[in-house]
Amino acid sequence: MNATPTQHQLRLKHGNFSTLSEALDYAASGETGCNFYSGRGKLTHVLTYAGLQQQAQNLARRLNGLDLERGSRVALIADTTPDFIRFFFACQYAGLVPVPLPISLHLGGHQAYVTQLKRLLESCQASIAMAPEGFLPYLEEAATGLDLVLIGGPETFASLEETHGPLSPLESQELAYIQYTSGSTRWPRGVEVTQSAVMTNLSGIIQHGLQVQPGDRCVSWLPFYHDMGLVGFVLGPIASQLSVDYLSTRDFAMRPRQWLELMTKSRATISFSPSFGYELCVRRLGEDFNEHYDLSSWRIAGAGAETIRADSLSRFAKTLKASGFKPEAFLACYGMAECSLAISFAPLNKGLEVDRVDGDQLSNNRLAMPFFQFSTDDNQARCSKFVNCGVPLPGYEVQIRNKNGDVLDERESGVIFVRGASTMTGYFNDPVMTEEVLSPDGWLNTGDIGYWVKNSLVIIGRSKDMIIINGRNIWPQDLEFMAEQQAEVRPGDSSAFSVSSPDGHEIAIMVVQCREMDTQKREDLVQRLRSLVHKELSIPCYIELIPPRTLPRTSSGKLSRSRAKADFLTRIQWEEVTPMLSTIARSA
Numbered sequence: 001m002n003a004t005p006t007q008h009q010l011r012l013k014h015g016n017f018s019t020l021s022e023a024l025d026y027a028a029s030g031e032t033g034c035n036f037y038s039g040r041g042k043l044t045h046v047l048t049y050a051g052l053q054q055q056a057q058n059l060a061r062r063l064n065g066l067d068l069e070r071g072s073r074v075a076l077i078a079d080t081t082p083d084f085i086r087f088f089f090a091c092q093y094a095g096l097v098p099v100p101l102p103i104s105l106h107l108g109g110h111q112a113y114v115t116q117l118k119r120l121l122e123s124c125q126a127s128i129a130m131a132p133e134g135f136l137p138y139l140e141e142a143a144t145g146l147d148l149v150l151i152g153g154p155e156t157f158a159s160l161e162e163t164h165g166p167l168s169p170l171e172s173q174e175l176a177y178i179q180y181t182s183g184s185t186r187w188p189r190g191v192e193v194t195q196s197a198v199m200t201n202l203s204g205i206i207q208h209g210l211q212v213q214p215g216d217r218c219v220s221w222l223p224f225y226h227d228m229g230l231v232g233f234v235l236g237p238i239a240s241q242l243s244v245d246y247l248s249t250r251d252f253a254m255r256p257r258q259w260l261e262l263m264t265k266s267r268a269t270i271s272f273s274p275s276f277g278y279e280l281c282v283r284r285l286g287e288d289f290n291e292h293y294d295l296s297s298w299r300i301a302g303a304g305a306e307t308i309r310a311d312s313l314s315r316f317a318k319t320l321k322a323s324g325f326k327p328e329a330f331l332a333c334y335g336m337a338e339c340s341l342a343i344s345f346a347p348l349n350k351g352l353e354v355d356r357v358d359g360d361q362l363s364n365n366r367l368a369m370p371f372f373q374f375s376t377d378d379n380q381a382r383c384s385k386f387v388n389c390g391v392p393l394p395g396y397e398v399q400i401r402n403k404n405g406d407v408l409d410e411r412e413s414g415v416i417f418v419r420g421a422s423t424m425t426g427y428f429n430d431p432v433m434t435e436e437v438l439s440p441d442g443w444l445n446t447g448d449i450g451y452w453v454k455n456s457l458v459i460i461g462r463s464k465d466m467i468i469i470n471g472r473n474i475w476p477q478d479l480e481f482m483a484e485q486q487a488e489v490r491p492g493d494s495s496a497f498s499v500s501s502p503d504g505h506e507i508a509i510m511v512v513q514c515r516e517m518d519t520q521k522r523e524d525l526v527q528r529l530r531s532l533v534h535k536e537l538s539i540p541c542y543i544e545l546i547p548p549r550t551l552p553r554t555s556s557g558k559l560s561r562s563r564a565k566a567d568f569l570t571r572i573q574w575e576e577v578t579p580m581l582s583t584i585a586r587s588a
Contacts, residue, residue, distance in 0.1 A: 015203035028053035039251030056089035062160035077131035078225035117142035190428035201340035201422035204393035209345035221252035272302030296324030334389035346390035359384035
């Protein structure tokens with residue numbers, strides 16, 4: 001079995017198609033395709049785009065035999081397998097709307113996963129549902145009591161009778177798929193993405209964001225149910241006729257070295273990761289690793305999907321410099337499922353541009369003023385660092401507004417609003433939430449806070465995560481960064497938020513995963529962090545140490561501060577900690 005080639009004879013088209021099925025039809029006339037690797041680096045499946053087209057069309061004819069209404073939703077457990085891609089495109093050809101659903105990365109949480117799937121099935125009003133063998137029992141249990149026409153694995157659908165009438169693929173004005181946002185488990189929000197929206201976004205990504213060229217090849221371990229994994233590394237390679245090599249998210253988490261092995265083996269040029277992926281690689285490699293990688297072909301190392309941690313990426317570049325990795329390959333980007341995927345890209349071949357601002361000016365006055373190091377401790381400002389995410393893609397209008405809706409100028413921080421052809425039509429079957437974020441004239445409230453620097457977007461964080469103490473805006477990243485600078489704490493091991501104590505004080509809370517077992521050393525860490533936060537931010541902070549691997553994350557692996565807060569509130573004993581919280585508050 002051989003992987004599909006990088007070099008091919010088909011003329012490169014930069015995503016200029018009206019629908020996803022049209023994009024696949026063109027890619028199918030070439031030799032490229034998808035390659036699936038095991039966690040041990042073995043090539044297990046090869047699916048050429050020609051084979052995908054044929055198999056998807058055959059499956060579409062079987063789905064047509066179910067006599068579903070056009071636009072009916074098809075729920076697909078989105079494991080990293082060829083079957084998911086076959087079913088996704090079978091829906092495109094059959095006039096049905098696929099709905100990727102998450103896999104459970106923690107199979108021990110059986111009931112929580114079943115409950116999550118049930119909410120999603122109800123939310124999208126699925127008519128049929130498919131899951132690979134390992135996940136089918138969860139899906140069947142979740143669908144109990146729901147009115148689905150058919151639930152099964154790939155073999156169940158393969159046994160359906162094939163119809164012989166003409167196919168009627170989804171058209172440009174119709175929905176291409178429904179994308180559930182990664183944090184939406186309790187109250188699901190399904191983003192309606194039209195064919196026109198996703199094809200416009202793909203064209204912008206391919207032509208302007210990545211500037212795809214002949215000889216490019218992709219590698220991805222990102223989950224297929226996440227917008228970056230689905231749009232960026234399933235639909236994107238098809239729309240640009242590139243071969244792509246897949247490693248499952250589970251296998252990456254267990255053996256992150258395999259990502260680097262695959263980049264070396266395939267001589268890939270494009271791969272993306274949230275910051276934690278780069279950090280995980282460095283952590284597993286250690287400082288004195290002996291593996292011999294060749295990352296010299298890696299021209300675009302994308303970073304996005306969560307707050308970009310420049311320090312984590314710098315450590316990755318330093319660790320793998322001898323392996324040919326170039327820091328100029330880092331490409332910061334900003335986007336969200338509500339805009340199909342991408343909103344802005346930093347310039348290519350420039351690496352990360354970090355904007356250093358006066359943290360006190362940002363917290364107190366919402367001004368992102370450049371940071372200057374003063375010579376005396378009395379006048380020393382606090383430095384906050386944010387990564388420049390570049391200019392919006394062509395066709396987007398972007399505004400930054402204050403709470404009154406006024407459009408702000410350069411270096412004034414506020415909420416980011418976006419309008420363009422790639423924005424969603426709304427949340428599926430949820431007009432109330434749609435009206436909250438999408439205005440009648442098409443402006444989308446992203447819920448993100450940022451500011452302009454020379455026509456480039458700088459992202460600070462989510463407005464819902466902001467900690468407000470005595471009228472000051474405190475960003476949770478500032479507290480988490482302080483924790484992660486301690487020897488006992490790793491990047492991604494802390495979560496900061498605020499709660500109201502029974503006596504009415506708003507208190508900053510930081511929950512920290514700690515591996516240290518010695519009681520005195522744990523107490524020293526708590527006192528050190530509390531003092532550091534007070535010194536740097538002049539606010540009180542309650543520190544709680546919890547066991548490793550217990551901070552909650554979203555289905556795409558991002559830290560969930562809202563769930564961390566909810567978990568904290570369920571386990572806190574107010575009668576025991578109220579005196580301590582009040583003491584901390586008064587000490588500020």
